[in-house]
Amino acid sequence: MPSGLTLIEFLRDRLYLTGTKEGCGIGECGACTVLLDEKPVMACLVLAVEVDGCTVDTVEGEATDGQLSDLQKAFVETGAVQCGFCTPGMIMSARGLLRRNPTPSDDEIIEAMAGNLCRCTGYEAILAAVRLAAAAVQPVAEPLTGETGTERRRFLRGVESTRKDGWR
Amino acid sequence: MTRELRVVGTSVPRDDAIDKVTGAARYTTDLALPGMLHAAILTSPHASARIVRVDLSDARSVPGVRAVLMGSDLDVRLGLYLRDKRILARDVVRYQGEPVAAVAADTLDAAREACRRICVEYDELPAVLDPRDAMAVGAPLVHPDLAGYDHMRGVFFPKPGTNVAHHQKIRKGDALASLAAADIRLEASFYNPPVQHVPMETHASIAQALPEGRVEIWTSSQSPYTVRHLLSVCLGLPHAAIRVHVPYVGGGFGGKAGLGLEPLATVLSRAAGGRPVLVSATREEEFNTMPSRPGLHSTIKIGSTRDGRITALEATYVWDAGAYADYGVNVGRAAAYSGAGPYAIDHCSIDSYVVYTNKVYGTAYRGFGHLEVLWGIERAMDQMARKLGLDPVEFRRRNLLKEGATTITGELFTAGHGKPVECLDAVAKAIDWGRPSDAPSAPHKVRGKGIAMLHKAPAMPTYTSCAAVIKLDEDGAADVLVSGVDYGQGTYTVLRQIAAEELGLPIGKVHITWDCDTALTPYDWQTVASRFSYMGGNAVIEAAADCLRQLTAVAAQALGVAPETIVCEDEAAFPADKPDRAISYKDLALGYAFPNGNAIGGPIIGHGRFIATGLTHLDPETGQGRPAQFWTYGAHAVEIEVDTETGEIEILHIATAVDAGKVLNPLSCTGQVIGGVVQGLGSTLHEGFQFDGKGRLLNPSFVDYKIPTAKDLPRRMTPIFLENPQPGGPYGARGVAEHPMISVPSAIGNALADALGIDYAVLPLSPERVLLGIQSREREKTP
Numbered sequence: 001m002p003s004g005l006t007l008i009e010f011l012r013d014r015l016y017l018t019g020t021k022e023g024c025g026i027g028e029c030g031a032c033t034v035l036l037d038e039k040p041v042m043a044c045l046v047l048a049v050e051v052d053g054c055t056v057d058t059v060e061g062e063a064t065d066g067q068l069s070d071l072q073k074a075f076v077e078t079g080a081v082q083c084g085f086c087t088p089g090m091i092m093s094a095r096g097l098l099r100r101n102p103t104p105s106d107d108e109i110i111e112a113m114a115g116n117l118c119r120c121t122g123y124e125a126i127l128a129a130v131r132l133a134a135a136a137v138q139p140v141a142e143p144l145t146g147e148t149g150t151e152r153r154r155f156l157r158g159v160e161s162t163r164k165d166g167w168r
Numbered sequence: 169m170t171r172e173l174r175v176v177g178t179s180v181p182r183d184d185a186i187d188k189v190t191g192a193a194r195y196t197t198d199l200a201l202p203g204m205l206h207a208a209i210l211t212s213p214h215a216s217a218r219i220v221r222v223d224l225s226d227a228r229s230v231p232g233v234r235a236v237l238m239g240s241d242l243d244v245r246l247g248l249y250l251r252d253k254r255i256l257a258r259d260v261v262r263y264q265g266e267p268v269a270a271v272a273a274d275t276l277d278a279a280r281e282a283c284r285r286i287c288v289e290y291d292e293l294p295a296v297l298d299p300r301d302a303m304a305v306g307a308p309l310v311h312p313d314l315a316g317y318d319h320m321r322g323v324f325f326p327k328p329g330t331n332v333a334h335h336q337k338i339r340k341g342d343a344l345a346s347l348a349a350a351d352i353r354l355e356a357s358f359y360n361p362p363v364q365h366v367p368m369e370t371h372a373s374i375a376q377a378l379p380e381g382r383v384e385i386w387t388s389s390q391s392p393y394t395v396r397h398l399l400s401v402c403l404g405l406p407h408a409a410i411r412v413h414v415p416y417v418g419g420g421f422g423g424k425a426g427l428g429l430e431p432l433a434t435v436l437s438r439a440a441g442g443r444p445v446l447v448s449a450t451r452e453e454e455f456n457t458m459p460s461r462p463g464l465h466s467t468i469k470i471g472s473t474r475d476g477r478i479t480a481l482e483a484t485y486v487w488d489a490g491a492y493a494d495y496g497v498n499v500g501r502a503a504a505y506s507g508a509g510p511y512a513i514d515h516c517s518i519d520s521y522v523v524y525t526n527k528v529y530g531t532a533y534r535g536f537g538h539l540e541v542l543w544g545i546e547r548a549m550d551q552m553a554r555k556l557g558l559d560p561v562e563f564r565r566r567n568l569l570k571e572g573a574t575t576i577t578g579e580l581f582t583a584g585h586g587k588p589v590e591c592l593d594a595v596a597k598a599i600d601w602g603r604p605s606d607a608p609s610a611p612h613k614v615r616g617k618g619i620a621m622l623h624k625a626p627a628m629p630t631y632t633s634c635a636a637v638i639k640l641d642e643d644g645a646a647d648v649l650v651s652g653v654d655y656g657q658g659t660y661t662v663l664r665q666i667a668a669e670e671l672g673l674p675i676g677k678v679h680i681t682w683d684c685d686t687a688l689t690p691y692d693w694q695t696v697a698s699r700f701s702y703m704g705g706n707a708v709i710e711a712a713a714d715c716l717r718q719l720t721a722v723a724a725q726a727l728g729v730a731p732e733t734i735v736c737e738d739e740a741a742f743p744a745d746k747p748d749r750a751i752s753y754k755d756l757a758l759g760y761a762f763p764n765g766n767a768i769g770g771p772i773i774g775h776g777r778f779i780a781t782g783l784t785h786l787d788p789e790t791g792q793g794r795p796a797q798f799w800t801y802g803a804h805a806v807e808i809e810v811d812t813e814t815g816e817i818e819i820l821h822i823a824t825a826v827d828a829g830k831v832l833n834p835l836s837c838t839g840q841v842i843g844g845v846v847q848g849l850g851s852t853l854h855e856g857f858q859f860d861g862k863g864r865l866l867n868p869s870f871v872d873y874k875i876p877t878a879k880d881l882p883r884r885m886t887p888i889f890l891e892n893p894q895p896g897g898p899y900g901a902r903g904v905a906e907h908p909m910i911s912v913p914s915a916i917g918n919a920l921a922d923a924l925g926i927d928y929a930v931l932p933l934s935p936e937r938v939l940l941g942i943q944s945r946e947r948e949k950t951p
Contacts, residue, residue: 018198019191021418023368024451028870031368059191072189076181079835082843083656084188085368085418091189113878117870119366119419120656121839122846123878124885 001048007041008032010048011058019059019088023117030116033089033096034058040096040112059088062095071095071133080129082120090116094130102137109134175668175675176899179835182661184416184654184682193416196372196388201444204374205234205272207436208279209447210286211457212261212268215526215863216295216308219259219268223287227271230285232278235439238269238286242435244402248394248426250319250326250333250493251402252311253529255431260293262310262491263528264864265456272436272445295863299488299523300465302331310491310524322785323629324497333489334497334522336504338791340576341515346480350471354552358544359930360913361856362463362488365533366875367655369418370454375433376444382409383434390420390653391694392684398427399434407686414684417655421847422532423459424655425696426495455528455868460857462496462522462530463488464537466544471515476558478567480515481508485541487522490529497522499530502627503537505577505786505795509545510588510623511564512573512581518791526863532696534844535910538624539851543931546620546914551927560619560918561596565589568621569801578792584895586827586902588621588801594888595619595805598823605807612813615820616923619805620914624907625796626697630783635690636707638667638715640772644739644753645677646715648708651684651692652700657905658836659700663708665833666898670712672737673753690775698903701832702798703778705898710776722769723751726760798894800902802826804845804915806882810923815939817853817916819882826887829894829902841887841908848912850876856932 001010008025011017011034023031025044032043035057062069068076071094081087090113097104097112104112109130118126187193224236239258245251257266269286273279296302296310311317315328324334347353373387381403389395392412400407417424429447436445449458464487471480485507489496500522507518553563568588569581596602596619605615626632637649648667654660660680668678681689692704716736723741724731733743742750751760759769784793807820824841831837854874858866867873887908893900913931921927926941 012198016200017191018194021195021369022197023370024870026451026869028451029368059189063190068186068189075189076185079179079181079839081182081185081188082658082839083368083417083419084184084193085195087188088191110878115877117368117875117877119368119421119847119875120843122842122844122885123876123881124842124846125839127878 003047003049005048006044007034007046007048007051008043011043017058017060021085021088023085030093031086031089033092033116035092035096038096038099040093057092057095059091062091070136071098074129074132078125078129078132080121080125086116086118090118090126094133097130098134098137102134104134106131173669175665176832177830180661180665180675180833181835182658183664184660195369195416195418196374196386197446197448199374199386199415201374201376204444204446205274205440206276206279207270207272207433207445207447208276208283209267209453209457210269210283212257212264212266214261214290214292215264215297216293217261217290218293219257219261219288220291221289222269224269226285226287227282230273230278230282232274233271233282234274234443235272235436236269236282237435237439246398246402246427246431248398248494249324249497250317252317253492255435263526265528266491267432267457270432270436272440295526296331297525297527297859297863299486299525302523302525303486303521307331310526325788331524332521333493333524334500336501336520336791337789338504338507338516338518338576339789340578340792343480343482343515343517346515347469347471347482350479351474352472352555353469354548354555355469356548356551357929358466358547360464360540360543361931362527362530363461363851363855363857364455364873365421365423365461367419367421367423370449370451371424371428371458372446372448373429373433374444374446375430375437377434377437377442380409381405384411385430385434386413386415387428387430388417388424389414389428390417390424390655390696391426392651392653392686393691394694395427395430396686399430402431412686414653416682417653420655421534422536422696425532425694428458452868455873456865459494459529459531461533462490462499464540466541468544468548470548470552472552472556476556476563476566478511478513481513483507483518485518485520487520488525488527488530489522490525490527492529493522494529495531496529498627499532499537503541505791506538506623506625507541508576509542509549510569510621510801511567512569513576516576527859528865534847534906535624536627536697536906538622538910539848539913542620542622542911543913543917546911547917547927547929550918550921561592561601564592564621568592577786577795579794579796585799586801586829586892586894587890588623590890591801591803591825591827592621594825594890595803595823598886598888599805599807599821601805608809613809613811614923615807615809616919617805617807618915618917618919618922619803620911620918622802622804622907622911623799624698624910625799626699626903628693628697628699628780630780630785632693633777633779634692634703634707635775635777636704636711637690638708638711638774640715640753640757642754642758644757645679646671646673648678648680649689650704651686651689652704653684653695655695658833658839659704661836662701662832663704666705666708667712670709671715673739698800698905698907699797701901702897702903705901706778707776709898711774714776715772715774718772718774719753719756722756722760725768726751726762798897798902800826800904800907802907804911806915806919808916808919808923810920810938812942815935815942817920817933817938819849821884821886822882823886823888824908825890826904826907827890827892828904829897830891830900831889832899832901837889837904838887840905842885844908845885845912846876846881848909849880851931852913852916852933854932854934
């Protein structure tokens with residue numbers, strides 16, 4: 001393996017795992033986020049040789065036996081996907097967050113997702129999707145209070161409105 | 169519309185989302201054809217220079233290099249409305265970042281290495297960077313050969329011997345005299361810098377040259393048929409010699425309309441003996457080489473009676489088109505006929521000049537010039553209201569277009585246009601307009617409220633058309649085929665809903681083909697201008713009706729009854745009075761077989777079409793005419809908090825009302841509003857190209873050109889939809905995709921004036937600009 005080969009090139013060009021997207025190639029947009037030993041990293045900034053012996057999770061591993069994970073379902077339901085190019089990176093950042101913190105606060109969700117750029121959705125539905133998936137992980141949701149107060153409840157709104165229509 | 173809708177108007181989630189959350193969705197750069205080569209581009213370091221000498225010999229010697237091209241190898245001109253551009257710069261370069269040479273090689277590394285070894289000798293020429301300077305007599309000409317360029321005649325009017333690519337005039341009444349006679353006058357100037365679309369997927373195209381000059385293309389594009397047509401013109405090929413596929417597209421926002429990297433990929437593949445070639449823009453090239461949104465200098469004069477009735481408006485718009493016309497000439501045209509805002513004004517004069525400069529060129533971008541002109545108009549309206557001592561909402565309410573008024577191009581405003589006044593009132597109510605803001609969160613912070621109107625119509629040729637095909641499957645399900653592209657906006661889901669509604673099928677039994685292909689999917693002009701759900705929706709309604717006619721005819725014959733008695737419902741056709749004799753779609757889809765084996769009918773394939781109707785070219789001298797298939801009106805209201813120590817603006821609440829006519833999918837429409845508002849916040853608070861004195865772009869990266877992140881959201885966003893139906897729209901719907909972005913800067917600028925008492929005229933309203941404004945006011949106060 002060439003020493004200069006990056007993890008994103010290795011995933012996409014050698015393993016044909018093209019779900020991981022390249023948005024800038026220089027670590028500024030988060031589109032190529034994967035989990036390296038459970039931790040979100042940008043695959044364009046990691047050399048393939050560095051991951052020898054590590055576990056790498058990509059978006060292709062998120063569904064099980066063709067069934068979408070709760071996180072993926074939440075992205076579909078809340079309208080968190082438009083063009084979809086940032087989506088795999090968003091899902092992996094969210095997965096990284098939920099693995100280390102299954103019950104994140106809204107501020108923790110924003111913090112975890114802030115390194116992933118999206119130009120279509122305005123983020124609100126993406127944040128709602130992560131919150132919805134977190135609630136599925138932990139059925140007894142924490143009350144949404146805390147330091148930022150009730151205004152941070154805003155991104156639950158999209159979730160509620162979708163569910164009323166019965167399209168699950 | 170009397171019947172009850174089952175599917176249209178509900179929040180059907182997008183079917184493509186499944187492919188997108190699993191990584192299965194294939195975008196252009198995910199395709200790998202056998203033997204595919206990778207291309208790299210060498211771009212100009214100068215804004216304006218003569219190309220003296222190019223030495224490619226060293227580049228050709230790099231192992232793995234299959235083709236190296238420079239401008240003098242290619243004698244073709246490209247252009248959407250005005251053919252002024254080369255595939256690779258020839259003789260001269262006109263902007264920093266312009267492609268000068270390109271390499272196709274076995275690997276991207278080899279192609280880039282070869283580019284580094286190309287030697288180009290330049291002779292720098294004087295560059296013209298400000299469009300106002302470019303309009304001066306004696307300014308360096310970006311295109312000295314403008315007179316010889318082919319262009320769409322009768323619509324665009326380039327001025328040879330100048331840098332003006334198009335001059336759009338609007339003349340209604342006598343603006344000069346009415347301004348002079350006005351009780352109160354206001355004059356103000358504004359500026360919007362050029363910005364980038366920033367799709368998360370950069371431009372990418374694969375081309376494979378075939379025998380007889382034919383070519384097959386896979387491209388990240390909004391417009392497969394326009395790519396085919398423009399390539400056919402520039403390469404001198406019949407249309408059928410070019411096949412264009414569009415896989416999933418990772419965002420466009422106008423930047424992927426027209427031609428992108430397809431011509432370069434084509435000539436590289438030809439030079440490489442027919443090996444397929446992938447050309448994919450780096451993020452830096454996306455900023456610096458691919459087109460942007462043009463900058464705008466506005467000067468606006470408004471005259472009003474003392475009681476707040478606008479009598480005259482005069483505006484001069486000078487567009488910074490950059491080095492090539494592309495869509496820029498049409499932006500200058502469309503923004504002129506919308507250039508007085510959604511107001512009834514009897515005396516109006518607008519001059520919109522699209523001016524060449526030596527900078528990266530401009531094209532369509534969500535809003536198509538309207539965010540820019542309305543930054544000026546809606547700021548000026550607030551300033552005028554203040555001068556009159558009137559509430560800005562009341563001042564607007566008195567002057568908005570209402571039934572019986574005419575637009576500035578002479579179009580009669582009817583009930584079918586929607587209700588701008590209702591949009592205004594809805595957003596004002598949403599932010600408690602008139603009630604003072606709560607106390608700010610700290611002593612050095614101040615709060616303010618602002619409001620702004622928006623409007624836009626699709627800017628498209630008067631004869632724009634599209635088609636849809638619906639074919640029924642063996643199991644009675646339906647497949648919809650169109651060539652408009654869903655690059656994120658959600659139209660395909662809406663078209664599925666419409667087909668399901670019309671055919672009497674459950675939504676799960678209506679599919680749409682995601683890969684457009686000019687050889688297989690029917691014609692559509694381009695996916696731009698917020699007209700796809702409107703035009704494509706009408707085409708799908710007609711295609712479904714065609715399917716139903718065929719189903720009805722076969723069922724009637726099979727049942728031995730008159731076709732008029734047949735009803736199609738719940739996936740079956742039956743006589744209205746005998747539902748027990750129903751024949752299911754699945755038994756009709758490919759033709760009906762009688763019990764004895766005899767068969768009738770055949771595969772059901774429906775065809776529908778739509779063409780714009782009643783539009784006219786605008787009069788070249790007065791701009792009078794009917795440019796718009798429909799108009800969509802809306803408004804924003806915001807409440808902000810400004811930190812007077814840092815200049816930072818926090819958006820506490822933004823309410824957005826759009827008169828959608830009919831909301832076909834609430835989830836998708838909400839997604840368009842929230843996404844558009846946040847994109848508008850980028851134009852308001854963060855985004856703008858910065859050039860040095862020699863025309864070099866200083867911020868072509870996400871570190872230096874910041875777009876909104878999840879941390880930059882307003883505390884609260886409230887989308888509001890009005891449903892005053894549009895005659896001729898599918899179920900009464902209008903386009904809404906671009907509109908939420910328009911006038912976000914104006915509303916925030918007005919709120920800033922309310923909070924600080926400072927009228928900012930230049931975007932973006934960055935903390936630095938806001939703080940400098942505060943400091944300069946403090947200095948003025950100090951004796």
